[in-house]
Amino acid sequence: MTVILEAKGITKQFPGVLANDQVDFDLRQGEIHAMLGENGAGKTTLMNILYGLYRADSGEVYRDGQRVEFHSPKDAIERGIGMVHQHFMLVPVFTVSENIMLGAETTRRGTLDRKAVAAHVRELSHQYGLDVDPLAVVGDLPVGIQQRVEIVKALYRNAEILILDEPTAVLTPQEAIDLFRIMRELTQRGVSIIFITHKLKEVLAVADRITVMRDGKVVGTVKPKDTNEAKLASMMVGREVILKVEKGPARPEDEVLKVDDLKVHDFRGLEVIRGVSFFVRAGEILGIAGVQGNGQTELVEALTGLRATHGGRMWFAGKDMTGRPPRPITETGMAHIPEDRQRHGLVLPYVVADNMVLNTYYQPPFGVRGILQPKAVDSNARKLIQDFDVRTPSPYVPTSKLSGGNQQKVIVARELSHPIKLLIANQPTRGLDVGSIEYIHHEIVEMRDRGIAVLLVSAELDEIMALSDRIAVMYRGQIVATVDAAKVTREQLGLWMAGAQPEMVR
Amino acid sequence: MDWRRFGFIAFIIAILFSVVVLIGKAEISPAVIITSMLATTIAVATPLTLGALCGLYCERAGVVNIGIEGMMLAAAFFGWLASIYMNTVFGMAPMPSLIGGVAFAILTGGLLGLLHSVLSVTFKVDQIIGGTVINILAVGITGFLNRQLFFEKGSIFGGNVPHAPGVLPRIQIPLLADIPVVGRIFDQQPITLAAIALVFITHFVLFYTRWGLRTRSVGEHPRAADTVGINVVRMRYANVIIGGMLAGLGGAYFTLESVPSFEPLMTNGRGFIALAAMIFGNWTPFGAWAAALVFGAAQALQINLQFFRESIPPQWAFLQISYIVGLAPYLLTMLILTGIVGKNIPPAADGQPYEK
Numbered sequence: 001m002t003v004i005l006e007a008k009g010i011t012k013q014f015p016g017v018l019a020n021d022q023v024d025f026d027l028r029q030g031e032i033h034a035m036l037g038e039n040g041a042g043k044t045t046l047m048n049i050l051y052g053l054y055r056a057d058s059g060e061v062y063r064d065g066q067r068v069e070f071h072s073p074k075d076a077i078e079r080g081i082g083m084v085h086q087h088f089m090l091v092p093v094f095t096v097s098e099n100i101m102l103g104a105e106t107t108r109r110g111t112l113d114r115k116a117v118a119a120h121v122r123e124l125s126h127q128y129g130l131d132v133d134p135l136a137v138v139g140d141l142p143v144g145i146q147q148r149v150e151i152v153k154a155l156y157r158n159a160e161i162l163i164l165d166e167p168t169a170v171l172t173p174q175e176a177i178d179l180f181r182i183m184r185e186l187t188q189r190g191v192s193i194i195f196i197t198h199k200l201k202e203v204l205a206v207a208d209r210i211t212v213m214r215d216g217k218v219v220g221t222v223k224p225k226d227t228n229e230a231k232l233a234s235m236m237v238g239r240e241v242i243l244k245v246e247k248g249p250a251r252p253e254d255e256v257l258k259v260d261d262l263k264v265h266d267f268r269g270l271e272v273i274r275g276v277s278f279f280v281r282a283g284e285i286l287g288i289a290g291v292q293g294n295g296q297t298e299l300v301e302a303l304t305g306l307r308a309t310h311g312g313r314m315w316f317a318g319k320d321m322t323g324r325p326p327r328p329i330t331e332t333g334m335a336h337i338p339e340d341r342q343r344h345g346l347v348l349p350y351v352v353a354d355n356m357v358l359n360t361y362y363q364p365p366f367g368v369r370g371i372l373q374p375k376a377v378d379s380n381a382r383k384l385i386q387d388f389d390v391r392t393p394s395p396y397v398p399t400s401k402l403s404g405g406n407q408q409k410v411i412v413a414r415e416l417s418h419p420i421k422l423l424i425a426n427q428p429t430r431g432l433d434v435g436s437i438e439y440i441h442h443e444i445v446e447m448r449d450r451g452i453a454v455l456l457v458s459a460e461l462d463e464i465m466a467l468s469d470r471i472a473v474m475y476r477g478q479i480v481a482t483v484d485a486a487k488v489t490r491e492q493l494g495l496w497m498a499g500a501q502p503e504m505v506r
Numbered sequence: 507m508d509w510r511r512f513g514f515i516a517f518i519i520a521i522l523f524s525v526v527v528l529i530g531k532a533e534i535s536p537a538v539i540i541t542s543m544l545a546t547t548i549a550v551a552t553p554l555t556l557g558a559l560c561g562l563y564c565e566r567a568g569v570v571n572i573g574i575e576g577m578m579l580a581a582a583f584f585g586w587l588a589s590i591y592m593n594t595v596f597g598m599a600p601m602p603s604l605i606g607g608v609a610f611a612i613l614t615g616g617l618l619g620l621l622h623s624v625l626s627v628t629f630k631v632d633q634i635i636g637g638t639v640i641n642i643l644a645v646g647i648t649g650f651l652n653r654q655l656f657f658e659k660g661s662i663f664g665g666n667v668p669h670a671p672g673v674l675p676r677i678q679i680p681l682l683a684d685i686p687v688v689g690r691i692f693d694q695q696p697i698t699l700a701a702i703a704l705v706f707i708t709h710f711v712l713f714y715t716r717w718g719l720r721t722r723s724v725g726e727h728p729r730a731a732d733t734v735g736i737n738v739v740r741m742r743y744a745n746v747i748i749g750g751m752l753a754g755l756g757g758a759y760f761t762l763e764s765v766p767s768f769e770p771l772m773t774n775g776r777g778f779i780a781l782a783a784m785i786f787g788n789w790t791p792f793g794a795w796a797a798a799l800v801f802g803a804a805q806a807l808q809i810n811l812q813f814f815r816e817s818i819p820p821q822w823a824f825l826q827i828s829y830i831v832g833l834a835p836y837l838l839t840m841l842i843l844t845g846i847v848g849k850n851i852p853p854a855a856d857g858q859p860y861e862k
Contacts, residue, residue: 085733091727092726093726094723102720102731103734103736105719110715111710112719
């Protein structure tokens with residue numbers, strides 16, 4: 001097979017980081033080449049260079065054996081390279097046709113030729129089995145279809161090479177399987193695909209070759225049949241990793257959190273939690289599964305007192321806590337690891353020691369008669385840094401300087417350092433490296449075994465399945481099913497996440 | 507633009523017209539009153555229509571422009587000044603001087619549009635501040651030059667305002683203007699007719715051309731536009747300058763079409779009402795025009811009530827106080843902006859500078 005795109009010795013330096021260090025990469029005609037690596041490994045930087053969004057400090061790019069220099073995406077598009085970004089580049093109020101033709105419009109006597117474009121879109125859509133309606137308004141379409149619109153958009157510009165950046169992050173498992181089918185269909189028709197991901201299962205399922213990156217360097221290129229999940233994981237991380245979470249059976253006790261018919265509105269006043277009921281017992285982990293944006297964020301905000309409720313009740317530790325503000329809820333013993341650690345979990349410019357007392361600074365020994373006690377804050381920080389293995393040069397470094405994994409550890413340390421009855425962990429490992437994920441998972445199971453109730457919210461189905469004792473599936477603001485984690489399959493959960501009713505699954 | 511809004515607009519205009527018809531019907535036949543009201547409404551709505559179209563080009567491209575008022579005021583002054591210079595200093599005939607004045611007004615608006623682009627697109631200054639700067643600049647510079655040039659001793663016009671070359675003549679649309687009674691509606695001046703044509707042209711440009719599609723994409727999701735090779739900065743500059751030129755034409759209405767003179771602050775908040783009209787029209791040309799006509803009708807009411815002053819029945823005496831009627835456009839603005847008639851949905855990236 002001929003090499004149609006090649007990068008040689010690509011180096012890209014950002015302030016303080018060497019994002020790409022002498023990277024070599026090649027793509028062959030008609031293959032699916034997976035680019036595997038943790039966040040910050042340099043995958044996206046390399047792709048942005050290949051797509052003309054960044055310029056490399058040194059190194060060369062060859063297209064069909066010819067040296068090329070891309071100054072903007074326009075140059076890359078002209079050479080048959082298309083990219084589907086992780087955050088879609090679609091105008092929600094435009095129709096599918098309008099989005100696809102944007103920047104490459106067909107006109108007749110000065111006016112947009114919508115008919116011709118729609119016909120072309122239908123033809124492409126039919127040819128590659130994409131099933132896209134050119135007249136639909138993009139904002140009304142489900143995410144999976146929007147992604148197909150992006151693929152048609154690239155094909156419309158005669159792309160021979162498609163770069164898919166974390167395409168499965170926003171999809172349900174079924175939608176992901178559908179995407180893989182489309183990817184194979186495309187390669188059979190001569191399109192070559194670069195598939196960027198950090199999910200091991202996916203690359204093994206779909207890729208022809210896998211290139212692993214770590215710390216800006218290429219670690220190696222392998223074929224799926226010569227490797228497995230554990231080997232790929234150790235290539236990504238650079239050491240042996242235990243992928244499976246070790247945990248014994250749960251010994252649930254009394255109900256710690258009980259929610260009855262809870263209703264919550266979002267900032268536009270739309271009802272996003274539409275009557276949710278569930279309970280969490282001491283000593284068990286309840287996992288809330290669901291595709292992002294089905295109300296999980298608002299549910300957690302309501303439970304932690306950050307968002308007003310519009311109906312229903314919640315009891316925590318035997319007390320009615322409906323509509324109470326965060327402080328009494330926290331003081332009753334709720335710990336919260338928020339979804340967006342940088343915006344809601346930490347005050348980034350504050351030093352590590354101060355972030356570690358954000359929930360207790362006003363109580364003795366940290367605050368005495370309204371005066372902060374630096375000595376107590378200092379010894380608390382030193383103890384937590386040691387206990388939770390936070391990698392920081394000192395307790396007095398601004399928290400913004402820490403890596404994502406260590407920032408998360410600061411939050412975990414703070415939240416678990418006071419007596420708690422319930423831990424709410426919302427996307428606790430999003431964007432973290434495998435090593436930190438391992439640590440946080442271990443910590444969550446440890447809390448459960450100490451008799452604390454845990455509510456885990458995650459869009460990663462693997463995480464939910466690995467940690468939970470019971471699983472509740474959220475879809476459009478409702479819990480569609482609650483099941484015993486040991487008695488459910490990935491496929492079933494996937495169907496519920498996509499909106500299938502439990503009785504329909506049978 | 508939904509039909510409910512057009513219905514609401516037609517309803518308000520009908521109420522405003524009926525008031526005059528009820529008061530005046532003893533003296534003049536209702537048909538004559540209505541046609542005369544309509545003609546006045548269309549004429550006085552002109553600066554509002556053009557101001558709203560200015561806002562439309564800017565905001566559809568993602569740049570909020572609250573400087574429409576200043577753009578119109580400056581254009582009114584410089585257009586008028588240019589026509590006087592051409593007429594008195596260079597000795598040109600009135601008609602070419604007036605046309606030259608209009609060209610200068612458009613140029614003034616375009617230059618202020620360029621200034622707004624430099625501030626808000628290149629330097630990413632808060633767009634509300636940028637617009638405010640233009641409003642303050644226009645008030646200051648027109649007031650200052652007006653005094654210096656016309657009222658200071660030893661200035662070029664030596665303390666007495668020269669005769670302006672008049673106003674733009676009426677153009678009677680052939681056939682339509684010949685219809686008895688109703689023909690009066692089609693007997694209008696050129697800027698008014700141009701404004702109506704521009705409403706249709708803008709609708710066509712925005713929704714049926716490549717330029718319009720790109721403009722809207724830049725106002726909705728600039729990054730998406732960027733990734734398909736559209737130059738976001740250039741599109742925003744061009745649209746804000748086009749908008750400025752339209753506001754400039756709107757400014758010319760005040761001094762070259764309505765009255766042949768300039769007075770400090772003569773735009774009197776019309777630029778802001780135009781902005782409200784654009785919002786009430788939900789960022790569409792026809793919607794904005796319809797909303798502009800409501801404000802025009804409120805003004806026409808005020809003008810006509812003065813005419814029928816003597817016939818106002820005693821229980822409606824409050825209508826004699828022209829302040830109260832004069833408040834109508836402003837009260838309407840507030841009412842409309844509360845979103846009482848459906849939600850107003852601005853372009854998604856409206857007011858946000860684009861960061862690569």
